[in-house]
Amino acid sequence: MAGSNSVFGTLNRIDLVTQIVIGLVLGILLGWLAPDAGMGAGLFGSLFVGALKAVAPVLVFILVMSAIARHQKGNEAYIRPIIVLYMLGTFAAAVVAVAASFMFPTSIVLANAGDVSTTPPSGIAEVLKNVLMNLVANPINAVANANYIGILAWALILGAALRNHGSDTTRQVVADLAEAVSTVVKWVIKFAPLGIFGLVASTVAETGFDALLSYAKLLGVLLGSMIFIALVVNPLIVWWKIRRNPYPLVLTCLRESGVYAFFTRSSAANIPVNMALAKKLGLHEDTYSISIPLGATINMAGAAITITVLSMAAAHTLGIQVDFWTAVLLSLVATVGACGASGVAGGSLLLIPMACSLFGISNDISMQVVAVGFIIGVIQDSAETALNSSTDVLFTAAADMGRNRN
Template identity: 70%
Template structure:
């Protein structure tokens, strides 16, 4: 037995990280089915993994973005502008898909009184004000609270300032960036074990019994997300690259979407996306900024959630929706999605804002939010997987597209 153990360990080490994650996933499901009480105790393992990701993500983003800008050579192309355009286009397109799907397959909710103590934004202006306040947040507070908008703002500012420093200072910053990256890689190596704990404890504790009453609503939500991931996003990538987009699309879904599905946090998945961007051969000056930016504003899944649940409430209450209102809802949902938090359930808190377009009172809107939390076992996981995998997808598409364009012109 002792002679075979090293051989088994070596075989596991040779497997790709995705394969190891799938093994952890299967093991978690099996444990939840056959030993649910034991499976519940594995929640601690999952919490440790997610906490480790959330702990390294803010300092990684701050150091990496600052180092990239400080060491950026004059005249070097970063492609941030086309990536930003793809982020906004993808989020708006997802909202439009959700409007069409909700019109073709309307959902009804059983709305009753729920005691849900949640504070939601009062209007679009409040969302935009919150974003602006995040930009000017204290840097220490931004790092402590994982405020990635504030972290990005300070990292960009410090990076620009340090560009004028001496070579030694910039080299030290580069070494610091490499050191933090090494720690992140170590954390990511524990992803199979972390996902094992997350899956086993979630299935043993929640199960899927609570979802049966909302099968139709879940089908519309997940159907929209699958359509965006497998049809809409590939169309956008094909428009940018002018070649078969599916190898890149499926790679991003497999290597970024799987971990995001179980961590349920775009912010926690930032280290995974940075590592994938590096393996794709993208320029570090570009992805070190675009990936954390995408975790904040590239929220196609959030736009779908806000739109579908809002229109479910509208249909339940018998409110008519014309085309101009549907377009306005798509725009509002896209803006709201950009202001959604990078943590689990963040998009649900913006549903009352979208409901206010139709005159739905907050008491009813908060009931819709409660429904969102009930189906959140699947909804939030799928939403985060779409959001996070699209960050890498659009970054890669913009970088590769601009490089191909430069080669054609040359």
């Protein structure tokens, strides 16, 4: 018993990020050296991601409702400037992706699309219609299906009703529920090293490294664009808001949010992590309890890059010349599509046919490009989610710090 307590005591003295790195290294080694055992270890990863996904909708619903119910008049939540940053960052990502695609034109070997069974949206109108339908979804279904647009809408409405008509006792009960759910989230996050160990072990065991080599240049353009946004464009945007060295904040968000998101590959699963980081940074709870789940819905810089780069690669493969104004239109379409389709199964990849239609590329061909996206998704989707999710808390912090500076 004493030995067991000693082990747990040693683990508690190691910070969580270091524990995650240890889990990452062990997962790679297990998946590489013992693939069968690596596949078995994937159960830990599935349980971890499943727990995060299960608690996230309840957390968002309760926290947002509690924040609105307890919100005092004159205590501004400061959401509008954050939305501006979200839109600016997503559009900048699409522009960078277009520029990278012109500088490093990439041809791809089209893959068999037989395994891609989900029907992509036919255009921006359908994407926006899906958003509006999600907005008025049944609240129970919204929580059950992790429909964050619907969850936010109902949390805002019920929170406003409680603020204006609820008793102090009822508001306190909601606040206590929010605290209880936050405690559950802390318990789940403590298992992150074990979960990431299982995720990495199973991924390496299942895919190896060979499948990615044939698409190395395409991955290079994708990852290069995402790294440029994360380490150059986002810091510039943050500096504009806070007027001081942005890199300590940028690197903190990448380390404490991006690492989780990279391995869980789910913006929804990373909402509790971002909430905890926002609290650790001392941000305004009325602000981050709304902006973080909102960012998981509309702040999609990584998705804009994926849509743009793969669409431009399809055009180059087919010998289609893309002029300047078409490239600008592609950036706008990628921005709106990435923001509006975050709840669609398959994420950003299913928006590629819509973007390819700007170049007159048929749906049959564009769905083969989607299949390529699924092949490289082990890396592409991980990096995309890390950029998307870490930027949620980054821009929330920048807006909050910028307000305090004024």
